[in-house]
Amino acid sequence: MTNVDLQKTNAVEPEARAGDARAEAFQGVRVARRNELAEDYVELIAELIHNQGEARPVDIATKMGVTAPTVAKTLDRLARDGLITRAKYRSVFLTEEGRALAKECRHRHEIVLRFLIRLGLDPETAEHDAEGIEHHVSERTLALFAAFANRS
Amino acid sequence: MTNVDLQKTNAVEPEARAGDARAEAFQGVRVARRNELAEDYVELIAELIHNQGEARPVDIATKMGVTAPTVAKTLDRLARDGLITRAKYRSVFLTEEGRALAKECRHRHEIVLRFLIRLGLDPETAEHDAEGIEHHVSERTLALFAAFANRS
DNA sequence: GCCAAAAGTTAGACAAGGCTAACAATCTGC
DNA sequence: GCAGATTGTTAGCCTTGTCTAACTTTTGGC
Numbered sequence: 001m002t003n004v005d006l007q008k009t010n011a012v013e014p015e016a017r018a019g020d021a022r023a024e025a026f027q028g029v030r031v032a033r034r035n036e037l038a039e040d041y042v043e044l045i046a047e048l049i050h051n052q053g054e055a056r057p058v059d060i061a062t063k064m065g066v067t068a069p070t071v072a073k074t075l076d077r078l079a080r081d082g083l084i085t086r087a088k089y090r091s092v093f094l095t096e097e098g099r100a101l102a103k104e105c106r107h108r109h110e111i112v113l114r115f116l117i118r119l120g121l122d123p124e125t126a127e128h129d130a131e132g133i134e135h136h137v138s139e140r141t142l143a144l145f146a147a148f149a150n151r152s
Numbered sequence: 153m154t155n156v157d158l159q160k161t162n163a164v165e166p167e168a169r170a171g172d173a174r175a176e177a178f179q180g181v182r183v184a185r186r187n188e189l190a191e192d193y194v195e196l197i198a199e200l201i202h203n204q205g206e207a208r209p210v211d212i213a214t215k216m217g218v219t220a221p222t223v224a225k226t227l228d229r230l231a232r233d234g235l236i237t238r239a240k241y242r243s244v245f246l247t248e249e250g251r252a253l254a255k256e257c258r259h260r261h262e263i264v265l266r267f268l269i270r271l272g273l274d275p276e277t278a279e280h281d282a283e284g285i286e287h288h289v290s291e292r293t294l295a296l297f298a299a300f301a302n303r304s
Numbered sequence: 305g306c307c308a309a310a311a312g313t314t315a316g317a318c319a320a321g322g323c324t325a326a327c328a329a330t331c332t333g334c
Numbered sequence: 335g336c337a338g339a340t341t342g343t344t345a346g347c348c349t350t351g352t353c354t355a356a357c358t359t360t361t362g363g364c
Contacts, residue, residue, distance in 0.1 A: 021276075023217030025283045026192065030322090032284055033185065037351075040178065058311055065175030070352055072313060077350080089312055089359055119296050124173075129293050131177045132184055136284025144271050182352090189321075210341055222322055224343060229320080241329055241342055 046102035198254035267297035
């Protein structure tokens with residue numbers, strides 16, 4: 001359910017080459033980076049289903065700004081990782097796990113976005129930066145962002 | 153000098169498949185992701201030179217938490233992109249361009265870190281999150297972070 | 305109900321960023 | 335000054351994420 005769960009390949013990572021706080025930070029960042037794309041897709045798919053009733057590859061491609069074959073290959077990976085289900089030439093559905101991840105991502109995105117706007121950023125830039133930042137915010141930081149966004 | 157300059161390959165990107173704000177945001181994130189690793193390396197190399205007098209691949213490998221061959225390959229790319237110079241079996245030097253990038257990165261890192269600590273985050277987590285966040289912060293957001301960190 | 309357009313898939317290329325295994329060069333301690 | 339340890343390189347493999355070109359399936363208008 002957490003991000004780390006997606007990290008199935010290359011599953012050594014922790015304390016293997018540890019002993020250096022910096023190295024651990026970078027490894028954490030690498031893990032986050034591996035999951036970013038999956039999170040973006042799942043979040044977008046949830047949104048498309050909510051708004052359009054279904055998530056078609058062509059719409060995913062448009063929203064993500066990539067080509068249809070790229071989407072196809074990525075969807076294959078998401079299906080392999082148990083986040084979505086799909087049938088040939090049909091639109092995409094989230095699994096239970098995918099829905100949970102989508103919800104979590106949306107929640108994080110919301111908070112980061114509201115936080116940035118509360119800080120004084122214009123909504124455009126806020127949306128843009130939130131897209132990049134949301135994958136690298138720890139629980140602890142997220143809590144502080146939420147508190148700041150909600151303070152009277 | 154800015155991040156976008158590193159984006160030499162696949163140099164189409166903007167407004168090509170534009171027309172969707174979301175797509176543009178994602179494309180921006182993709183560009184940022186391409187430069188993250190280079191920025192991390194250059195920043196680390198500058199730091200090693202400053203602290204140890206030289207940047208040896210073995211130390212880079214330790215700090216980054218990757219193996220020596222990975223470092224070798226990445227350094228080749230950095231050299232190809234004009235950020236560093238190197239001779240076989242010798243340690244690494246930054247070019248003028250590399251130094252400029254390192255300085256810019258360090259500056260950004262500093263601000264994000266101070267901002268997070270000012271927000272109330274513990275220094276450990278702050279360092280960790282800053283490592284991930286710093287690459288996804290626009291100039292505008294950085295200015296707001298700096299203002300917040302510096303406010304009396 | 306057919307046929308063109310739209311959507312989806314498959315095949316194949318390529319670069320980045322990881323790894324291990326095996327080899328080469330450099331450094332160091334005696 | 336040489337042998338062993340450390341460091342660096344090379345070769346080769348894998349996955350991810352992107353693309354284009356070519357093909358197949360579905361859909362919608364008449």
